[in-house]
Amino acid sequence: MSKRVLLATEKAFAAVAVKGIESIFADAKYELVKLENYKSKADFLGAVKGVDALIIRSDEVDKEVLEAADSLKIVVRAGAGTDNIKVDIAKEKGVVAMNTPGQNSNAVAELVFGMMVYIARGQFNGKSGTELQGKKLGIHAYGNVGRLVAKIAKGFGMEVFAFDTSAEKIEDMKKDNVHIVKDIVELYKTCDYVSLHIPKTKETTKSINYGLLSLMPAGATLINTARVEVICEESLLRIMSERKDFRYATDVMPEAHDKFKEFGDRYYATPKKMGAQTEEANINAGLAAARQIVDFFEKGDVRFKVN
Numbered sequence: 001m002s003k004r005v006l007l008a009t010e011k012a013f014a015a016v017a018v019k020g021i022e023s024i025f026a027d028a029k030y031e032l033v034k035l036e037n038y039k040s041k042a043d044f045l046g047a048v049k050g051v052d053a054l055i056i057r058s059d060e061v062d063k064e065v066l067e068a069a070d071s072l073k074i075v076v077r078a079g080a081g082t083d084n085i086k087v088d089i090a091k092e093k094g095v096v097a098m099n100t101p102g103q104n105s106n107a108v109a110e111l112v113f114g115m116m117v118y119i120a121r122g123q124f125n126g127k128s129g130t131e132l133q134g135k136k137l138g139i140h141a142y143g144n145v146g147r148l149v150a151k152i153a154k155g156f157g158m159e160v161f162a163f164d165t166s167a168e169k170i171e172d173m174k175k176d177n178v179h180i181v182k183d184i185v186e187l188y189k190t191c192d193y194v195s196l197h198i199p200k201t202k203e204t205t206k207s208i209n210y211g212l213l214s215l216m217p218a219g220a221t222l223i224n225t226a227r228v229e230v231i232c233e234e235s236l237l238r239i240m241s242e243r244k245d246f247r248y249a250t251d252v253m254p255e256a257h258d259k260f261k262e263f264g265d266r267y268y269a270t271p272k273k274m275g276a277q278t279e280e281a282n283i284n285a286g287l288a289a290a291r292q293i294v295d296f297f298e299k300g301d302v303r304f305k306v307n
């Protein structure tokens with residue numbers, strides 16, 4: 001039976017990805033409604049009424065949205081993190097929530113290096129900066145992005161260290177021949193650069209705190225392409241005020257952005273989250289989301305279900 005699908009993206013996909021999504025739903029004879037670059041939540045609330053499926057990016061799917069979505073059966077986050085979906089409320093309402101793991105990881109991993117080079121070179125201010133070669137890189141969490149970061153880091157001649165609590169991911173570290181760090185404290189103590197790849201959960205919120213950051217060696221740089229909430233901003237502001245050698249580059253703008261800007265070349269934040277903003281990542285994640293929706297309705301496939 002024909003389905004109605006809403007693509008709701010406050011930060012739109014590249015046109016080429018949208019074309020691909022349209023074609024998947026045209027083949028399935030589903031109706032696709034697009035709400036791209038929307039400016040108000042009211043528009044989103046209005047658009048979810050009567051749809052069977054929803055594709056989102058970082059768009060918040062909270063209680064209000066789930067209540068307005070009176071026919072919704074499935075929501076797919078075209079991307080990795082599902083912290084923007086109230087997955088428990090969705091479950092109570094019988095709505096399946098999914099993500100598309102790994103589909104935008106390379107884009108995020110490449111951005112990590114763009115940001116590292118940019119900040120190591122003083123944001124191209126004309127003065128002598130430093131190189132990545134020979135530096136120690138700590139990867140905090142070894143999921144899809146962390147693993148690709150390790151691979152690229154080797155090309156730069158960096159020494160790679162990684163920390164994760166999952167046994168499966170420690171196996172991946174062994175295969176990839178990176179230094180396995182058993183204690184998080186050691187990662188921060190050892191590494192010139194730490195790149196964050198932890199999801200936002202109750203446990204990780206504000207977990208990057210003064211205790212950890214103060215362990216980092218002279219000339220330390222923290223890179224955040226994960227979530228703004230995992231950082232304890234007060235701690236980071238304190239460290240950056242105390243240590244003129246400490247640098248921070250982030251793809252998720254801190255609440256205290258104006259205060260951080262006072263650190264000049266030692267601080268950089270992208271104006272809008274750019275990690276997954278490549279045509280390739282948009283195609284990979286967007287088309288995977290569309291296929292997962294068709295497979296869910298046509299074959300009952302719930303492989304990527306998170307709730």
Ligand code: 3PG
Pocket residue numbers: 011057058059078079080081082104226273274275276277
């Ligand atoms: C993700 O969780 O997949 C990334 O944070 C990308 O988010 P975006 O699709 O909103 O750019």
